[in-house]
Amino acid sequence: MKADRYAGAGRRWARGATLVYGPIATELVAMSPHPLSGRTVLDAGAGTGAVSSALAAAGACAVAADLSFDMLAWNARARPPCAVADIRALPLPAGRVDDAVAAFVLNHLAEPSAGLAELIRATRPAGAVLAAVFSNASRSQARDRVDALAQDAGWQVPDWYVDLKTNAVPILGTAEAMRGAANAAGLAGIVVEERPVDVGVTEPEQLISYRLGQPLFASWLDRIGPRRAQEIASHAADAIGPGGLAAADDVVVPAQDRVRGDQQPQPVAAGFGYHAEQGREQGPVCPVQFRAARLPPLQDGELVAQDQDLCGLPCLRAPGQPQPRC
Numbered sequence: 001m002k003a004d005r006y007a008g009a010g011r012r013w014a015r016g017a018t019l020v021y022g023p024i025a026t027e028l029v030a031m032s033p034h035p036l037s038g039r040t041v042l043d044a045g046a047g048t049g050a051v052s053s054a055l056a057a058a059g060a061c062a063v064a065a066d067l068s069f070d071m072l073a074w075n076a077r078a079r080p081p082c083a084v085a086d087i088r089a090l091p092l093p094a095g096r097v098d099d100a101v102a103a104f105v106l107n108h109l110a111e112p113s114a115g116l117a118e119l120i121r122a123t124r125p126a127g128a129v130l131a132a133v134f135s136n137a138s139r140s141q142a143r144d145r146v147d148a149l150a151q152d153a154g155w156q157v158p159d160w161y162v163d164l165k166t167n168a169v170p171i172l173g174t175a176e177a178m179r180g181a182a183n184a185a186g187l188a189g190i191v192v193e194e195r196p197v198d199v200g201v202t203e204p205e206q207l208i209s210y211r212l213g214q215p216l217f218a219s220w221l222d223r224i225g226p227r228r229a230q231e232i233a234s235h236a237a238d239a240i241g242p243g244g245l246a247a248a249d250d251v252v253v254p255a256q257d258r259v260r261g262d263q264q265p266q267p268v269a270a271g272f273g274y275h276a277e278q279g280r281e282q283g284p285v286c287p288v289q290f291r292a293a294r295l296p297p298l299q300d301g302e303l304v305a306q307d308q309d310l311c312g313l314p315c316l317r318a319p320g321q322p323q324p325r326c
């Protein structure tokens, strides 16, 4: 299994990075070629649950997997069943989930085809596989500015991040590459799209919180402590100024719809990319409402082992929501 680069990043990711990833998750889920209500949907590379929340809002029953215990542990009582698992070896029998969503996790793999193949294996025939990755073309002044200010304050770019950005992230970062990977994996009804999405994050404080919510800052922020971190954030907010510096970050989000062999192609799904354009808020993102039941606190021992079935855990359902097939 890979090293957990998100250890210690759960709280800041949930409170900061999710400002951007949350709206994107909502858009990605909305691009399913069929309604997801009542379906069991895997949130692979779930992190702190941006996609799981969007799935719940869509009436789906999410099950989640992520390499990072810390990310899954965030708000665990209110979250769907989950397992610490590598996306390349999911604790699910073949065809166990109706659909699968992978937001910003395939771009963590040096061989993304292994992750895509596993998503396809776990998804039943004619289910949708939706995926989002970063765009190679995108740029962000705000991100670069925050990084530079953090470096001035003593932060050093971790080697693993340099390696990730150099060797893994670019692999799927074009529509052409994403389409090629989907084709090679045997998906059908493939739609890949790259487009900006206004996530409505424009204020300097939001941009800084978003950027410093990334795991590459986690150990440094822990080391310098909350007071110093707040000073640096305030300084960065002054430097960026009111209205921010245009784009919050860079993303491409292709998605694929899959249909196996002899089946009729499903309606197409779409993918997208985003950037946050300053001063150009789009409509509000629907608030997520869904937490009718509670799971016991997430403990290591309660996580599903590799040879167990993640869907064996109870799914959370909203009142009146149909019993999932899982």
Ligand SMILES: C[S@@+](CC[C@H](N)C(=O)[O-])C[C@H]1O[C@@H](n2cnc3c(N)ncnc32)[C@H](O)[C@@H]1O
Binding pocket: 002, 005, 006, 018, 021, 022, 025, 044, 045, 046, 047, 048, 049, 050, 051, 065, 066, 067, 068, 071, 085, 086, 087, 088, 102, 103, 104, 105, 108, 109
């Ligand atoms: C950029 S975050 C995205 C989190 C979440 N999907 C979201 O949109 O907020 C990437 C997540 O993928 C997880 N991850 C990285 N490599 C993984 C792997 N090989 N298998 C499973 N999860 C992985 C990380 O632990 C992290 O939580």
